[in-house]
Amino acid sequence: MPAPRLLLPWLILLTMLGTTWFVWNHERQNARNELHAQFDFALRETVSRIDQRVAAYEQMLRGVQGLFATTPMTNRNAVRDYVETLGLDANFSGIQAITVIERVPSSDKAAHVAAMRRFGFTGYAIFPEGAREIYAPIIQREPDVKRDRTPIGFDAWADPVRRLAMQQARDSGLPAITGKLQLRIDKDADPIPGFIMYLPIFVPDQPRENVAQRRDHLIGWVSASFRMRDFMASLYGRPTPGLALAIYDDVTPSDAALMYGNAEAASRHPPASGNELRAREYMVVGGHTWMLTLATQAEFADHFASNSAFVIAVAGTGLSLSMALLAWFMITGRARALRLAAEMTRELRHMAQHDSLTGLPNRVLFSDRVQHELAYAKRHGERFAMIFFDLDKFKSINDNHGHAVGDMLLRQAAERLQKAVRASDTVSRIGGDEFVVLMGELVAANAALALAEKIRQAVRHPYSIDGRELTISCSVGVAIYPDDGDNEVALFKSADEAMYRAKEDGRDSIRLAA
């Protein structure tokens, strides 16, 4: 049953490759999950860092809000000192300014302007100009750096984007941030996205439990204004490398709404080899929505991916092949040994039956063929011929040119003999320069003589050996069964005698047994 046995190595190969695939796939899945987990973590982390920063600024602003629980809004020195003690250093570099805004109903406008002028702001006016029901002019801005600053008196309520956040802060009593806007201090510059955070200020010691009470007792706001890119730069912690981060105002990812894009987002690197991970998160910051988009780039995958899946694939395939090969060797070992033995036996048998120099059948095999031919001829009443021939004066070639040349001549002569006879005839070398041909199925003695003549001619052609041209002839004796003998020995003897007669008659000739 060699077939099923030989299937085993294939089975082992398939099983092991299957196992390798399973482990490789599992590992690849693991790596993918790991990448996912890292990405989710990075997203959560980014959101959390922004949240924390906003919370820190909120706390700071609550401090200013708290100040007005103890001192009137018009106490400019208190505000200035307070902001100074905050020490708005690099840690708060996101903040451009802290402002105090007073709520001024139209009925109080004139009194408000007069009061501001009395404070020393001689040219004070609320702008943009125009009659409105409510004004919310900026009455103080800290730190008060004169350069690039617009004068106080800007009515934030007149701007719908600012007004929305101010209303929200008023109604909720909580911090509220605006949508994307260009800060007043940047009004002459290229567009730089920014936002403002507002906190309401209420009349101290008055209830503010519900919206109505809060609206009734609102006296103003404190606000902090931010440039988005400075705000993002002030976040704590290190961002994860290889992630393109963009932040949009509200929920639409349009260029108009883009508030921030990091270097990776701006450079638009090619995404990580087709396996890009993307996510969006809708953050709620100070009652306002920011949409954050995060996408992985090649660097991210390089940073977190492991190549163990590749190692598993290579090692597993190698091992599978080795194991299958080993199994194949073990299974086919016996078969190959038997085949080797058979080959050797065949070779030995060939050696035992053939002449080692010319490769022609030797005396043993020739005898065997003669016996077969005899049996066949006897049974069917047929004839066959035994043609004996001996190279003339071969000894002198050996003597003059050496045995090596003699051997080569013998080999060439043997080749010519084989070409001269029919495939069914047997040519054998039986001695040094003696050959014999068994020619079966003989119709007439003439046919044997014709073959003998063909052989004689073939032998007579010159031989080219080692650049030398040699010639030789042969003497041939022909015996026919059953005329010249009815057994092997008798036939041999007849043919041999005929061959000697040819020699005696001057060689290079053919004689039929008498």
Add this chain to the structure above:
Amino acid sequence: MTTLRLLIVLLITLGTLSKANAAGPDCSRPYTLALHDHGLLYSAATDTGIDKDVADELIRRSGCKVTTSLMARARIWQLIESGALDFSLSGITNTERDKFASFAWYFSNKYYLLVRKDSGVRAQTDFAQNDKLQLGVIRSFRYSPSANHLVDKLQAADRVSQAGGLAPLYQALMLGDIQGMIIEPFDYPTLEEKRIRAITTVIEFNDPSIAHGLIMSKAALPPTEQEKWRTLVNGMRSDGTMRRIFEKYFKPDLAAAMVDFQSP
């Protein structure tokens, strides 16, 4: 005689009072309670909602000083776990939360899948099958078992957008950036309700109602204190206060269905 009788009555009254006090929570320190902006539960814009009413009543009954603040839900769970925050409201539990939080149940409700009509989703299973559909969820929120299963499955397939609150999810749903979200009966924002209903369908999850309750931080409150606060909540349920609060926001039959339930 009269004086003696008066004295006895006074003593008994005092005794009952001190007993009542002993049954109430320990007010020797101020507590913290956080609300999250979430539909009818609490609207920061108006500072009103079910949770706000429940909190006010609970604080009144406890007699303790409790500072309330507004936070994202994810942060609330984080602070409850650490013990930095004592209470929050309308929490549901799971194995993990049980480790750090204790609950006093006061209402229960089912969860629903709200999908855009144009998404072609007819049944709950349709949503997961269409790779193009994106689900919006609020960070750290958990739901009923089938809803949790759906969220986890989509999360693994990168099909979930996280949000810090309900409002942006509705906006994203209206814009078609997400095609579905998981909601509870109190999740419709009053202003937008009509517009939202016009383009969406509600699919019910085949799960029983899930109990919601007062969340108490195990790290901040010893078990005896938790039990006292739980007694207060149960008192609000048994005397009809809870039902009255819910009836302010829902039709009577829905309010009744939410507050009348078997505590788990």
